[in-house]
Amino acid sequence: MTRARLEQEIHDAAGAECAAFVAGSITEGYSNAYSDLDVHVVRDAAATSLPLMVHVDSCRIDLAFHTRENTEKALRTAAKAPVAGAGELTRKMWEHKRKAVSAASRLTCSVPLYGQGTPWDVRLPAEVVRDGAADWWRAEARRRLVAARLLATRFPRVAARRFHEAHSAFLEVLATRCGEDYFGFKWLPEKLKRLGWTDDLAAFRDALRQSTKPVPDFDWFERRIEPLIARDQADEKYSAVFSLAPGVSLTRLAGQSLLSRWNMRAAGLSSALSGLVQEAVGREDGILHTHHDWRDRDVPDGVVELFSADFLWLGVGMREHRGR
Amino acid sequence: MDVDLHADLRREVAFRALGAARVLLTVDSLLDDVRGAAGAGQVEVAVDQACVVIAKLAGIAVMRTGGEIDDAGDYLAFDPYSALPPDDAERVTELFSLAVRVLDGTSAPDELTDALTAFATDLTTRMGYERLPELRRAEGLFPALRLAREWLPVVDLLGLPDLLPTAWTREVR
Numbered sequence: 275m276t277r278a279r280l281e282q283e284i285h286d287a288a289g290a291e292c293a294a295f296v297a298g299s300i301t302e303g304y305s306n307a308y309s310d311l312d313v314h315v316v317r318d319a320a321a322t323s324l325p326l327m328v329h330v331d332s333c334r335i336d337l338a339f340h341t342r343e344n345t346e347k348a349l350r351t352a353a354k355a356p357v358a359g360a361g362e363l364t365r366k367m368w369e370h371k372r373k374a375v376s377a378a379s380r381l382t383c384s385v386p387l388y389g390q391g392t393p394w395d396v397r398l399p400a401e402v403v404r405d406g407a408a409d410w411w412r413a414e415a416r417r418r419l420v421a422a423r424l425l426a427t428r429f430p431r432v433a434a435r436r437f438h439e440a441h442s443a444f445l446e447v448l449a450t451r452c453g454e455d456y457f458g459f460k461w462l463p464e465k466l467k468r469l470g471w472t473d474d475l476a477a478f479r480d481a482l483r484q485s486t487k488p489v490p491d492f493d494w495f496e497r498r499i500e501p502l503i504a505r506d507q508a509d510e511k512y513s514a515v516f517s518l519a520p521g522v523s524l525t526r527l528a529g530q531s532l533l534s535r536w537n538m539r540a541a542g543l544s545s546a547l548s549g550l551v552q553e554a555v556g557r558e559d560g561i562l563h564t565h566h567d568w569r570d571r572d573v574p575d576g577v578v579e580l581f582s583a584d585f586l587w588l589g590v591g592m593r594e595h596r597g598r
Numbered sequence: 599m600d601v602d603l604h605a606d607l608r609r610e611v612a613f614r615a616l617g618a619a620r621v622l623l624t625v626d627s628l629l630d631d632v633r634g635a636a637g638a639g640q641v642e643v644a645v646d647q648a649c650v651v652i653a654k655l656a657g658i659a660v661m662r663t664g665g666e667i668d669d670a671g672d673y674l675a676f677d678p679y680s681a682l683p684p685d686d687a688e689r690v691t692e693l694f695s696l697a698v699r700v701l702d703g704t705s706a707p708d709e710l711t712d713a714l715t716a717f718a719t720d721l722t723t724r725m726g727y728e729r730l731p732e733l734r735r736a737e738g739l740f741p742a743l744r745l746a747r748e749w750l751p752v753v754d755l756l757g758l759p760d761l762l763p764t765a766w767t768r769e770v771r
Contacts, residue, residue, distance in 0.1 A: 308634025329736040368672065421674035432677050435653065460631065463642035475642070479701060482646055486694035521668055521759060536667060536759060538608060584666045584675040 275311075275333040281387050283330060284313060288339070292317040293389025293396075297380040298336075302456045304464045310334040314381060316345050316394045342394055345377065349398050352378035352406040363413070363589030364517050364559045375410045378403045379457035400455070407457055408450045412508055413590045415443030416568050419499065420514045421581075421588055422492075423571055428582045430489050437495040438485035444502035445474055451506075511593035512568040516577055516586045518560035524551055533585055541583055547576040562586060566593065608756050613662040614725045615749035619761050620669075622733045622742055625654050625718055629711065630734060636700075636707030645701045648710055652693045653678050655717050659686045662724075668759045689717060 284294045298312035299305045313335055326337040351374035381396070382403040389395055422436035442462050454465035466475040477498055484490040521536040531548035534540045543551060554562035563577045568590060573581075580586050604610040628651045635644035657669040657678035664681035666673075682690065693713055699705035722730050731741035746762060753761050 304640075306634035306638035306640065308630040308637070327734070327739065334734065365672065418674060425675060429675075429677050429680065431679050432675070435649070436674055460643060460647065463646070464640060479642060482642065482649070482701060483698055486649060486698050488691070519668075519673060520670075536608075537757060538606075538612075538667060539664075581675050584673060584677065586675070587672070588674050 275330055277387070279330070280311075280313070280335075283328075284315060284337075284387060287337075288315045288317060291394070293392055293394035294387040295381055295384035295397075296387055297384035299456075299461065301385050302383060302461070304456075304461045310336050312336045312338070312380065313387070314338050314340060314384065316340050316342055316389075316396060318342055318394075340377070342396060345381070345396050348374040348377045349381075349396060353398060353402045354406070363515055363591050364561065365520070365587045365589065368589055371410065375403075375407050376457050379407055379455060383456050404450060404453070404455045407455050408447050410457075411443050411446040411450060412506070412510065413512065415440050415447060416512050417514075417588060417590050418443055420568055420590070422495070424573060424578050424581055426492050430492075431487075433492070434485045434487060434490040437490070437492065437499075438481045441481045441495060441499055441502070442478065444499055444506070445478065447506050447508075448474075448502065513591045513593050514565040514568045514573070515561060515589040515591045516563045516565070516581060517589065518551075518554050518562060519585055519587045522560075522585055524548075524555050533580070535585060539583075541580070541585065544576070547580070550576070551580075564591065608758065609662055609667070611752055611756055612667040612758055613658070615753050616667060616758060616761060617658040617661055617721065618725050618727065618730055618745065619749065620654065620658055621718060621722060621730055622745075623762075625651060625658075626732055626734055628654065629714060629718070632707075632714065633711050636711065641701060641703075641707070644707055645697050645710075648697050648700070648714060649694070651714050652690055652697070652717075655714070655721060656682055656686065656690050658721055659683070693717065 280296075281294075288294065293316045295314045295316075296311060297314060299309050300311055311333060315337070317339065319341060328335040328337050351371060378398060382398060382400050384397070386395065418436050418440035422433045422440055425433035425436060439459070442459060445466065446459070446462060449462065449465045449469060449471075452469055454469060456465075463475060463478055466472075466478060481495065481498070484494060519535065523534050523537065525532045525534065531543040531545075531551065532540050533543055533551060550562060554560055562580070563574065565573055565577075577586070581588060628647055631647045632644050632651060635641070635647060654669070657665065657676065660678055660681040661667045663683055665678065666676055669676045669678070679687070679690065693710075696705055696710050696713055700707050700710045731745070732738040733742045749761055
């Protein structure tokens with residue numbers, strides 16, 4: 275597969291009025307023998323929203339079409355810091371922002387195949403995307419840390435993985451700020467190697483080791499994560515937001531409330547909790563509880579129980595936003 | 599055995615259809631990540647992704663035995679371990695130990711990828727398939743679409759979570 279062949283193939287498929295970019299681990303220098311080539315085509319009208327898997331010679335290409343309008347919208351979303359604006363993060367908002375940051379990162383870190391400088395070349399300056407991605411990781415790190423702490427007693431093995439992910443996300447904030455802004459968890463160790471951060475790479479290996487233990491040393495994670503928060507020097511005020519998970523429904527039976535997910539698992543609720551859940555069911559955003567300070571571990575028992583049983587989705591919101 | 603009884607049709611369909619879709623769409627791709635990273639000497643990436651595969655496979659196994667059936671990666675409380683049958687629980691513990699040995703350089707990465715593939719194959723057999731098509735290979739797409747066509751109406755009828763990513767089913771604007 276040569277660049278000229280790839281250009282010709284994309285050009286034949288997508289036409290002249292578009293811009294095409296090659297992205298992914300190959301352009302970032304992390305690639306290996308199993309890596310595929312991600313090609314993004316921006317046109318006025320997308321051909322399909324289905325990512326296409328194309329095999330040319332022995333090379334696998336993931337081909338994605340985007341409309342210029344939607345891509346510009348996504349890039350504006352990605353650039354807008356912080357993650358939750360001034361409000362409370364629901365799963366829909368979280369997903370929207372994640373996709374936007376991912377798209378912005380892929381396009382910005384891409385190699386243009388053709389269409390550079392045309393109206394379809396909608397890439398943002400790298401520093402704008404970098405700020406958006408760092409903000410994303412800040413919120414995601416806190417989201418995973420809150421989850422890890424809440425799950426530690428009931429489900430230590432799940433909590434161990436959440437701690438490891440939180441630790442990785444805090445490192446992603448720092449690596450992103452230092453220019454390693456290719457978006458996604460997978461390549462963090464390679465980013466640390468490129469940055470020459472040997473202590474952080476050793477800590478990543480320790481965290482990974484801890485995350486495989488049935489009963490890990492949670493204090494190790496706490497001791498390791500606090501200095502990472504300090505290294506970032508970000509002063510945003512986050513809250514923890516609990517909303518009903520997808521597939522959750524509430525049924526009244528013989529005077530008791532039964533909460534179910536996908537009409538399969540069920541949980542009987544106390545009358546106090548039943549009222550809270552009833553209220554959340556009636557809200558469009560499904561928010562059941564907002565915990566003012568993400569660092570405060572005194573989350574109400576009923577909320578912790580529902581979260582631990584996987585009936586609630588955990589997001590983070592921004593209490594105060596200092597602006598950037 | 600002529601009759602294989604199941605206590606819960608919805609769980610059985612979730613395991614066979616959603617579980618198989620998860621192998622096709624996620625596990626196969628993660629296994630390629632593990633193989634690729636291991637081959638390139640990216641041992642931390644390989645082991646980290648292997649741990650994700652272990653959790654994914656455990657999450658498929660518990661669909662049949664009482665766990666939550668919806669395991670999108672952003673549900674932070676999804677628990678793939680508590681409802682595992684004892685044999686699978688033991689297997690998961692062994693896989694995590696093997697992953698750490700690969701990280702420490704005392705076991706070969708191939709041993710880990712072989713063990714992960716064997717677990718995936720075992721689950722596929724339990725789902726009732728001799729072999730699932732490989733979506734990431736050129737010849738796998740059409741057989742995978744044929745399977746999806748078979749699953750979709752049943753999953754829809756029983757009100758189970760979406761089988762395919764929304765990008766695949768959304769109308770293009």
